[in-house]
Amino acid sequence: MPSLINLSYATKVLIPVANGSDETEVVTIVDILRRAKVNVVVASVEKSLQILASHGTNIIADKLIDVASEFIYDLIVLPGGLNGVKRLSKSKVLKKLLKEQKSAGRMYGAICSSLTLLHKQGLLKDKKIVAHPSLSDELKIEMVDGAKVVIDGKLITSKGLITATDFALAIVSKLFGHARARSVAE
Numbered sequence: 001m002p003s004l005i006n007l008s009y010a011t012k013v014l015i016p017v018a019n020g021s022d023e024t025e026v027v028t029i030v031d032i033l034r035r036a037k038v039n040v041v042v043a044s045v046e047k048s049l050q051i052l053a054s055h056g057t058n059i060i061a062d063k064l065i066d067v068a069s070e071f072i073y074d075l076i077v078l079p080g081g082l083n084g085v086k087r088l089s090k091s092k093v094l095k096k097l098l099k100e101q102k103s104a105g106r107m108y109g110a111i112c113s114s115l116t117l118l119h120k121q122g123l124l125k126d127k128k129i130v131a132h133p134s135l136s137d138e139l140k141i142e143m144v145d146g147a148k149v150v151i152d153g154k155l156i157t158s159k160g161l162i163t164a165t166d167f168a169l170a171i172v173s174k175l176f177g178h179a180r181a182r183s184v185a186e
Contacts, residue, residue: 011175012039014073016094017061019046020083023053025111025164029077032168036176036184043068045091054081065093075171076101080112080132080160089117098123102154107174109156111167115139118155128152132160 013033017026026042033040044051044061051059062068076098078088088094101108102123110118115131118124119139130143130150144150148163149170156174158167173181 010039011037011075012041012071012073013075013077013171014068014071014097015040015042015077015079016045016065016068016088016091017042017051017053017059017079018044018084018087018091019052020054020081020085020087021051021059021079022081022084022112022161023055023057023059024161025079025081026053026059028164029079029111029168029171032165032184033171036172036180038172038175041068041071041073045088045094054084065091065097069093069097072104073097073101073106074175075107075109075156077108077156077171078110078114078117080110080114082113085113085117088114089120095121105154107154107156109158109167109171111158111164112160115157123155127155129155129157130159131157 030040042061043063043065045065049061053059098121112132124141128144128150130147148166149158169181169185172184
């Protein structure tokens with residue numbers, strides 16, 4: 001059972017997005033976290049607040065990553081989408097934020113193909129994870145068999161698109177406990 005994190009202030013989560021990010025993962029995670037009363041900041045790593053997601057949906061971010069980086073987040077969550085992850089991985093600001101997140105002992109997580117970004121940053125070292133099966137050769141890291149979501153300390157990982165709801169509810173459970181996650185799920 002994951003340990004409950006007692007946050008007495010407004011919990012703040014950063015979700016960086018880029019052209020090509022998977023809109024279903026972004027929207028599902030944002031929706032569930034906001035229903036749980038989390039202060040979610042969607043930040044574009046592009047030059048514009050508007051991004052074109054992987055299946056042609058326009059998503060309007062709350063802030064640009066440079067502005068968003070001025071704040072501290074309880075959790076940074078990376079959405080998948082192969083092209084989006086490639087663009088996210090080009091953001092020096094995001095890479096710096098992720099390294100600071102880990103070194104400060106704060107949570108970070110990824111779903112589907114975005115685990116490759118964490119891997120390239122060395123943020124999966126000695127961690128138990130789950131990822132889309134297509135990533136097993138690239139990540140060269142042992143994955144937990146049969147799991148949809150894996151929480152290993154401050155790292156939360158999820159298999160992919162079909163597990164986006166489970167991923168978001170696991171985050172709610174980690175932050176606020178199973179009762180809040182169950183309430184949001186209902």
